Amino acid sequence: MKLTVNGDTHDIDVDEDMPLLWALRDELNITGPKYGCGIAMCGACTVHIDGLAVRSCSVRAGDVEGEVTTIEGLGSPDAMHAVQEAWNENQVAQCGYCQPGQIMAAASLLTLNPEPTDEIIDQAMSANLCRCGTYPRIRAAVKSAAAKLGGA
Amino acid sequence: MKFPILSVALLSISLASLTFAAESSAPIADINPPASATVAEGLEAFSRIFEVTSHPRCANCHVGEDNRPRWSGPSYAPFPPGQDWRYHGMNINAGDSRIGVETMPCSACHQTTPDLESKPHTPPHFGIDWQLAPAQFEWFGKSPSEICAQLKDPTRNGARDWQGLAHHLVDDAGHRGPVLWGWNPSGNREAAPYSLQQHVDDITIWGVAGQPCPAE
Numbered sequence: 001m002k003l004t005v006n007g008d009t010h011d012i013d014v015d016e017d018m019p020l021l022w023a024l025r026d027e028l029n030i031t032g033p034k035y036g037c038g039i040a041m042c043g044a045c046t047v048h049i050d051g052l053a054v055r056s057c058s059v060r061a062g063d064v065e066g067e068v069t070t071i072e073g074l075g076s077p078d079a080m081h082a083v084q085e086a087w088n089e090n091q092v093a094q095c096g097y098c099q100p101g102q103i104m105a106a107a108s109l110l111t112l113n114p115e116p117t118d119e120i121i122d123q124a125m126s127a128n129l130c131r132c133g134t135y136p137r138i139r140a141a142v143k144s145a146a147a148k149l150g151g152a
Numbered sequence: 153m154k155f156p157i158l159s160v161a162l163l164s165i166s167l168a169s170l171t172f173a174a175e176s177s178a179p180i181a182d183i184n185p186p187a188s189a190t191v192a193e194g195l196e197a198f199s200r201i202f203e204v205t206s207h208p209r210c211a212n213c214h215v216g217e218d219n220r221p222r223w224s225g226p227s228y229a230p231f232p233p234g235q236d237w238r239y240h241g242m243n244i245n246a247g248d249s250r251i252g253v254e255t256m257p258c259s260a261c262h263q264t265t266p267d268l269e270s271k272p273h274t275p276p277h278f279g280i281d282w283q284l285a286p287a288q289f290e291w292f293g294k295s296p297s298e299i300c301a302q303l304k305d306p307t308r309n310g311a312r313d314w315q316g317l318a319h320h321l322v323d324d325a326g327h328r329g330p331v332l333w334g335w336n337p338s339g340n341r342e343a344a345p346y347s348l349q350q351h352v353d354d355i356t357i358w359g360v361a362g363q364p365c366p367a368e
Contacts, residue, residue, distance in 0.1 A: 039271075039274045039275070040261040040274065040275045041241070046260075052257060052260070053256055053260045054261075055261050058261060058263065058274060059263055060263075060265075063263060063265055105256065108256065109255060112256075112257075113253075113255065116255075120254060122243065123244070123245045123247075123254075123255045124256045126242050126244075127242035127256065
């Protein structure tokens with residue numbers, strides 16, 4: 001099957017039932033998306049399909065319609081996405097394991113809702129768990145990313 | 153526009169519905185109203201309708217203006233002390249859009265696919281985009297008389313007479329939507345009682361009987 005990830009189209013020979021996360025990590029060696037729970041409860045595997053957040057552990061590779069973007073394709077160290085810049089400036093990460101999912105969820109939120117309130121940020125980001133408890137800094141970083149993008 | 157993607161999201165829902173409509177062929181349930189039905193028969197049919205509408209597979213997403221889906225039913229036990237339900241985990245709020253565009257679309261986890269099979273504890277899915285029913289169609293925690301009054305009120309039921317309700321059930325199921333999923337939830341989820349055909353039959357019996365409602 002064909003998968004377009006971060007602008008590149010790949011032809012991979014996998015079972016249609018393989019979760020997208022497996023295809024990304026094990027077949028394409030794109031390891032930014034992380035395995036956490038495998039049942040869409042933690043958000044560590046969050047990627048974008050056509051710009052909006054999805055849990056890649058819970059999408060069958062054969063069902064993917066659209067372009068996949070992972071943390072590797074959102075921005076680069078030389079040209080970071082506004083959310084990545086904000087994460088860096090707010091020193092959000094502790095251990096870092098959940099952060100690719102957090103950043104992809106935040107970027108999706110700001111696409112849908114450029115001026116999120118604290119309540120909206122909490123609603124949108126509560127499905128992305130952080131065992132280090134970086135939630136206050138996540139909220140601050142989402143707000144500064146919104147400002148960078150011309151929102152609030 | 154405050155939510156620039158909203159119109160795109162709603163358009164994609166419409167397109168998905170059209171796609172699955174085109175794939176549907178024979179009706180998935182028959183609408184065969186009886187020639188006549190007594191009020192007693194109508195009330196008996198409504199008691200079964202209430203068992204369906206108040207069942208977790210239906211009521212958990214037929215919630216009111218707080219836009220918060222519920223987790224009730226045996227697959228979500230145990231519950232907080234003194235409660236037989238909890239809110240959907242992860243602080244989920246579908247917003248006034250009822251489909252999550254203010255925060256994160258329901259479809260971030262509940263994929264849109266005609267495949268109704270999903271494992272226990274994984275996000276279930278069906279053939280139209282996962283979403284809450286309109287807030288006016290609130291069933292969760294409502295009494296039989298309250299749900300009966302809502303079902304027969306065109307201002308709160310999508311402007312439908314009882315024939316319209318029956319057609320809505322069959323159409324939704326034809327799209328492999330939540331109506332069909334309610335009786336085929338897979339995983340460890342308890343299915344809605346009776347069957348889709350029985351439920352359509354009960355709507356027509358209740359309708360022919362004059363849509364009688366229980367006192368309470």
